[in-house]
Amino acid sequence: MDALEDIVLEAEGLTPEKVKLEMLAKYPTKVARKRARQIVINKVGETGDVPEIQANVRTTPGLIGQRGCCYAGCKGVVLGPSRDIVNITHGPIGCGFYSWLTRRNQTDADASPDGHNFMTYCFSTDMQEKEIIFGGEKKLKQAIQEAYDLLDPKPKAIGVFATCPVGLIGDDVHSVCKEMKEKLGINVFGFSCEGYKGVSQSAGHHIANNGIFTHVVGTDDTIREGKFKINLLGEYNIGGDAFELERIFEKCGLTLISTFSGNSTISGFANCHTADLNLIMCHRSINYVADMLEKKYGLPWIKINFISASATAKSLRKIAAYFGDPELTARVEAVIAEEMPAVEKARDEIYPRTQGKRVMLFVGGSRAHHYQDLFRELGMTTLSAGYEFGHRDDYEGRNVLPSIQVDADSRNIQELEVHPDPEKYNPRKSPDEMERLTREGLPFNKYDGMMPEMPDDTMIIDDLSQYETDKLIELYKPDIFCAGIKEKYIVQKHGIPMKQLHSYDYGGPYAGFKGAVNFYKDIDRMVNSKIWSYMKAPWQKNPELMATYAWE
């Protein structure tokens, strides 16, 4: 790939190597040594090989970063966005409170026949000192009973999420859930997702994936109508992304069985093994479910990306190639042909104003990668990027999976042993067909990661610290910076527009064709806004008093 074109930076002698050294200079030796392995200057080899980056390792205490905890990843990612389950947080009140409606997972409850929607509620056992001392199992049991008794209509599933002290005092949420499941006759299951587990939200994703696979997936064998049945994995319906994708799928004649998890239902998860293809959006948070679905039910997965119009078109073509049905292929092409003109029109109009602007993205476990496509469509360059909770495979590609060392923090997160289901295992394609499709450019179980797609000399930084954020901004002065709510106003105090890519700053959708247009418009508004010129008052711009009024 071409080296990063930036004459200004070169002229200032601001090479990425120098920037890296400057960022590390202030750290104590041990910290600097560790961070040096997490700050990598990209270099893509001829075979697409990239340098190794250290990722998914402990955050250094005191360094100030972006990450949250295991509980946040577990409750937030799979079950949080699913409307027909009562999610009870077992712990003191805070964890339940902070995760109450603060992720923007939209849902259309009226689309379900039962109309269940518990997402607007926060359920908690609000543990008190008494329970910390004497145990909280009794209170949890009672809380489950009360949720079942009083909600109208009654829930059909209840999930329980353990917080830090629960693990320490030894409450067994799983046995309580098992007992209550038998007693109430509805699905009740727990997650040991104490906040201290793992090194970030990522551990919680894995635990959630395991739980949903164990307790829900495959429990409803109803075969739904539809010729081309898909599941969408790792799409969380922020700002209505999933609605836009549902619109496109319907137009293409694809039947969406289940989404993990946006505008989603437990019923959908239960039935997802009846689909014929899994599409993976956010590889980091959901690849475990995809792998397990393949092993147990023979459902293959492909990596797709619906962020940006060109990525959406490419992904739709991949789906059509998988099913290999001429009618579907024609329909997909017709949809792309119909949708693209509006996207291109918007882009052409905006492009002259965004071309050449420079971006930094530090967010999540896939968004820092996916959104680069959208910025590319606007002619914008990514200077530096990194994940909040990604692993090496999200940076370097899944081919590094065998070489990833399993450390103490990851070893404690259970790997489910999954075998083909004796009755339900049904490989959707023969090995020959899979091989042919791979040869024709439809790779299965493959994700190349973020780095091979990024120019040489860009800085890839895992688990970015606050200090590094400030340094990057100070040295590079990017035109826009993308991260989350905690970084939002810090970056903007620097006088640089900041785009939240978790919450979209309460805008969106940004996925699919219509989403791309929304994104172009938002970025145009942000990087070309006059408001960033208001920071100095007239008397600060011209502090010298040249002439005074002679009013007497």
Next chain:
Amino acid sequence: MLLRHTPKEVTERSALTINPAKTCQPVGAMYAALGIHGCLPHSHGSQGCYAYHRSALTRHFKEPVIAATSAFTEGSSVFGGQANLLQAIDNIFTVYNPDIIAVHTTCLSETIGDDIPQIISKAKAEGKVPDGKYVIHANTPSYVGSHVTGFSTMTRAMVDYFAESSGHKTKTLNLIPGYSEPSDMEEIRRIASLMGIQTIMFPDTSRVLNGPLTGKYRMFPDGGVTIPELRQAGSSMGTVALGALASSAAAKALDAKCKVPCEILDLPMGLHGTDMYVDILRRIAGVNVPDSLTLERGQLVDVISDMHQYFYGKKVALAGDPDQLLAIAKFLVSIDMIPVYMVTGTPAGKKFEKALREVVKDAPCEVKIQMPGDMFLLHQWIKQSPVDLLIGNSYLKYIAKDEDIPLVRHGFPIFDRIGHSYFPTMGYKGGLRFLEKILDALLDRKDRDATDINMELVM
């Protein structure tokens, strides 16, 4: 419907909290610590805690909220968090160089039983705390009290760590502003300074969490009480603590430690609440109340009388923190509104509940109070018998929309509007703004409901 599963009939709950009217201690401690100049709050727990607290405060203030974490792993949860905290202290001073680190604990570190003062001593002994820099702490287990307790405990820690008596009293008065907005803190101080009184206010988040955009980010902004001021607070002539729950612990500790007498008042909200505050200031400092302040009072009385017909008899449901509930309820009763339902998640004690019931004892209808209570219960009461107005945080908008009731946002958190950081609801001017907000909500609703025939131009 947003809250479509909430039944009208109230059933007894002993274990399940639904839609809480409180959150946990550490966020309050973090907020208080941000009110010390040059302070980096530090959460001694797993990194989810500080991520959640920083997010909640950032969403509320739309400002940078900086804090650090011990980032507990499973290992530290087993062996204790000492190594993490020592490393954090070293890294923080090396990289971010604050004047002071204010450590608060979490349910995790409290359950393990980490001894923070011992760890701080060790950090000092190992040379991890540079000369002239400080590390203080507050124990804030999330399973006790609420965010208000955390605020109160961290505020008290400021006294415990710094206040010292010089042996002679100064003419300065200490102000403890309660769990209030930066704008309210500014207003509380402005009133005292109008009266010519020198004050030390702690904590003080004004100019920390309502700062300007200048193009230059400063991790430690201008605002906040300074450490010399906290020291001198022990020699002040007295302390006025506003809001018993949030402020009395610090005020009493200061009295016990440095013999600085204190007066504990309600938050100065509304006419009488502000009257009490101004009058106490006058008497403690031995000063006259300036005409400018009496004018502000008169303007508030004027608006109350001008618009009384719209307030009279209106039923209000409130969810919030105890100090705020008490002050707002008194204000509402003083203008002939009826606070009919009140919940707080904070366990404020029997004495407080009695005080609150006393405020509404002459109400012409049944008044329901539940503490600790939650918004689910509040909603059920509303379903049984509706109200004219809701006052509380942003989460009430789900009830407001479902039940079609106007809402005035007040308290913590407010995620979906601005104003609270800049415009106070305390003092006479704050009282005016609060009334304006109530009137806007009630009269907008009246206009919306008006038919083509009875639409009024003049109100």
